[in-house]
Amino acid sequence: MKNKTLIFVVIFIAVSGFIIGQNQIPKSKAGNKSKEIIVKPNDGHQRLPIECKRCHSCDFPTKKNPCLIACPRNELITIEHKPEEGPEYVILNNNGKRYGKVVFSHLIHAQMADISIGCDGCHHYNIAGPIEKCENCHKQERKRKDISRPDLTASFHRQCYSCHRDWSHSNDCSYCHLPIAKETKENIQKKMNNLIGKTHPEYVSQPKIIYETNFENGRLVTFNHDEHVKLFGLTCKTCHQNDRCTKCHDVDRTYDKPRKHDLKGQPFEVVHQNCITCHKDNSCNKCHMNEVKDKFDHKLTGFDLGKHHSKLPCDKCHTVMNLPNKLNPSCISCHTDFVTGKFNHKRTGLILDDTHKELDCESCHPSRNFAQKTVCSDCHDNYSYPKQKPGKSVTK
Amino acid sequence: MNKINRRNFFKKAAAIASVAAVSTQNADSASTNILSDERMGVLVDTTVCIGCRHCEWACKEAHNIPAGQLDDYHDRSVFKKFRRPDETALTVVNEFENQKNKLSPIFVKAQCNHCDHPACVSACIVGAFSKFENGSVVWDGSKCIGCRYCMVACPFQVPTFEYNKAIEPRIMKCDFCIERTKQGMLPACVEICPMEVMTYGPRNEIIQLAKERISLYPNRYENYIYGEKEVGGTSWVYIGNKKMWEFGMPKLKLSPAPGVSESIQHGIFAYFVPPIALYSLLGGIMWLTKKRSDLEEE
Numbered sequence: 001m002k003n004k005t006l007i008f009v010v011i012f013i014a015v016s017g018f019i020i021g022q023n024q025i026p027k028s029k030a031g032n033k034s035k036e037i038i039v040k041p042n043d044g045h046q047r048l049p050i051e052c053k054r055c056h057s058c059d060f061p062t063k064k065n066p067c068l069i070a071c072p073r074n075e076l077i078t079i080e081h082k083p084e085e086g087p088e089y090v091i092l093n094n095n096g097k098r099y100g101k102v103v104f105s106h107l108i109h110a111q112m113a114d115i116s117i118g119c120d121g122c123h124h125y126n127i128a129g130p131i132e133k134c135e136n137c138h139k140q141e142r143k144r145k146d147i148s149r150p151d152l153t154a155s156f157h158r159q160c161y162s163c164h165r166d167w168s169h170s171n172d173c174s175y176c177h178l179p180i181a182k183e184t185k186e187n188i189q190k191k192m193n194n195l196i197g198k199t200h201p202e203y204v205s206q207p208k209i210i211y212e213t214n215f216e217n218g219r220l221v222t223f224n225h226d227e228h229v230k231l232f233g234l235t236c237k238t239c240h241q242n243d244r245c246t247k248c249h250d251v252d253r254t255y256d257k258p259r260k261h262d263l264k265g266q267p268f269e270v271v272h273q274n275c276i277t278c279h280k281d282n283s284c285n286k287c288h289m290n291e292v293k294d295k296f297d298h299k300l301t302g303f304d305l306g307k308h309h310s311k312l313p314c315d316k317c318h319t320v321m322n323l324p325n326k327l328n329p330s331c332i333s334c335h336t337d338f339v340t341g342k343f344n345h346k347r348t349g350l351i352l353d354d355t356h357k358e359l360d361c362e363s364c365h366p367s368r369n370f371a372q373k374t375v376c377s378d379c380h381d382n383y384s385y386p387k388q389k390p391g392k393s394v395t396k
Numbered sequence: 397m398n399k400i401n402r403r404n405f406f407k408k409a410a411a412i413a414s415v416a417a418v419s420t421q422n423a424d425s426a427s428t429n430i431l432s433d434e435r436m437g438v439l440v441d442t443t444v445c446i447g448c449r450h451c452e453w454a455c456k457e458a459h460n461i462p463a464g465q466l467d468d469y470h471d472r473s474v475f476k477k478f479r480r481p482d483e484t485a486l487t488v489v490n491e492f493e494n495q496k497n498k499l500s501p502i503f504v505k506a507q508c509n510h511c512d513h514p515a516c517v518s519a520c521i522v523g524a525f526s527k528f529e530n531g532s533v534v535w536d537g538s539k540c541i542g543c544r545y546c547m548v549a550c551p552f553q554v555p556t557f558e559y560n561k562a563i564e565p566r567i568m569k570c571d572f573c574i575e576r577t578k579q580g581m582l583p584a585c586v587e588i589c590p591m592e593v594m595t596y597g598p599r600n601e602i603i604q605l606a607k608e609r610i611s612l613y614p615n616r617y618e619n620y621i622y623g624e625k626e627v628g629g630t631s632w633v634y635i636g637n638k639k640m641w642e643f644g645m646p647k648l649k650l651s652p653a654p655g656v657s658e659s660i661q662h663g664i665f666a667y668f669v670p671p672i673a674l675y676s677l678l679g680g681i682m683w684l685t686k687k688r689s690d691l692e693e694e
Contacts, residue, residue, distance in 0.1 A: 098466070143582050147597045147605060154592030161446055161591070166499045172470055246499070
């Protein structure tokens with residue numbers, strides 16, 4: 001009897017073990033068979049100077065499951081269009097219970113942002129391509145599973161208040177929201193009409209700002225604002241990103257005037273933060289002088305821009321803006337078409353006559369240095385340009 | 397003979413008392429799993445608050461306290477005085493100076509923090525306070541005898557008493573909107589906040605969120621989560637650009653507030669120890685005196 005039960009138990013264990021084993025095998029097989037889905041990031045993504053894992057927690061993010069994690073916003077700046085290309089106004093808070101709609105003056109705000117925080121000050125995390133809808137990331141519902149990001153209401157208010165808290169005027173809800181009782185079609189239309197064609201006044205900058213500093217070997221720093229913007233092509237945001245709106249607005253407020261010398265006593269990096277991003281290799285005396293510095297003159301570099309080059313933007317020749325890279329000053333280093341037979345001399349305002357047409361460039365322009373004076377004396381005695389001309393002058 | 401008897405009696409009494417004390421030392425104040433992983437919490441991000449005080453209004457509305465008009469709460473003159481939650485306002489917002497930007501002062505909301513090891517629950521001699529599995533610490537009016545021990549015990553000085561009511565005065569404190577959350581709604585203050593200063597979620601996720609925010613924006617936040625460990629941890633936790641005791645919150649020890657006092661108190665009162673001890677003491681004295689008088693009589 002005892003033996004029988006023992007055999008039965010052994011058989012039972014063996015059978016159940018077999019069944020369990022059988023069940024496990026197909027599972028592992030299925031796991032091996034599943035194909036890895038590889039999704040190529042779109043063009044916009046490829047331009048991002050950031051690793052995939054910085055924003056996505058999984059290996060293969062898809063549109064359905066982007067597995068996004070919180071990522072640093074400043075590394076994703078990708079808005080590349082002008083404020084004027086955006087809408088003039090945007091209507092917000094369509095389903096408000098306590099407060100009505102907001103007719104938001106988008107264009108005016110965008111123009112202000114253009115000279116300070118930039119579009120991405122509000123449209124943060126905007127990956128390359130069209131502007132993302134706020135509600136793609138910020139959910140309408142306050143009660144939600146994913147609490148890593150604020151909900152839509154909160155994110156709007158946080159954006160507005162990041163500047164409007166500094167505002168000494170009314171900050172009541174009704175400053176932006178229409179009261180529910182007055183939320184009629186006419187009132188909304190009225191607010192919209194007020195914004196049509198309205199722009200932020202153009203920012204008038206000082207062409208030159210002279211800073212007085214405590215630096216002994218050069219008290220004065222001349223900052224040629226115009227040059228940095230018009231010549232060097234810096235955007236406003238490059239330097240003014242951290243400016244508060246109250247730098248321009250509300251400057252007449254009576255309480256808590258911002259201190260004039262905000263930078264006093266601050267560490268070197270803070271005081272010079274706007275300059276050292278580009279001028280990191282320059283000595284102090286590049287900017288600190290005892291007299292007011294003149295405008296930048298290209299002549300001092302050994303290459304006179306003259307009438308031919310003065311209207312060119314810097315980056316036409318200097319491809320890397322940050323570096324005053326020494327270019328070869330000879331004409332042919334850039335003008336590869338200044339070659340006999342290829343060059344149409346009419347461009348200079350002088351059509352060569354048939355005799356001179358056949359000559360090499362070097363015959364009149366020694367070493368093909370076209371900046372130097374034309375030489376006639378190699379062939380002609382007592383001839384000199386422009387008294388005598390090798391052809392006919394024409395207006396260009 | 398007498399001596400031995402007396403000594404034996406005290407020995408036994410002491411043994412009973414100590415056994416009772418040890419056996420109840422680790423007992424929780426409530427039988428439910430009050431420290432479950434699902435218990436809820438709130439993260440208060442004080443860097444976001446604008447001091448609109450809508451939370452104060454919503455709280456009163458939710459608790460049938462006269463609230464008045466919402467727009468009246470935009471009055472900023474109340475910030476001149478530091479306020480604590482009281483029987484007419486279970487949550488209050490206070491203003492503090494922001495040295496970095498004087499135009500943007502710091503606002504800090506105060507209410508019951510719903511401790512993981514609540515001192516009020518421990519101090520209440522009739523069990524009118526209980527900590528629930530969803531994290532809330534709630535007062536039950538049907539049990540309260542009005543001793544106000546809870547007010548003294550609370551490390552945050554939150555519970556208040558309706559002194560002005562002659563009949564049926566109540567202990568008033570934030571109840572984590574337990575009636576609302578039972579119905580799947582959010583606490584009233586969390587729901588109304590225009591800035592979502594408060595984020596409602598499971599406590600462990602809340603702590604994780606706080607850590608994430610601090611590591612993402614180290615310049616914006618002081619690396620400290622107030623309430624993560626204070627008095628053994630609270631359901632409501634705070635982050636800000638400074639440590640919270642600079643904003644009117646008490647600086648507290650990390651060990652649970654009830655702690656030692658609770659274990660002694662509960663130890664002594666458990667298993668009818670005090671009446672048994674008292675009656676056996678009296679019985680002992682009676683027995684001894686009777687025996688002595690018997691001997692004298694002999």
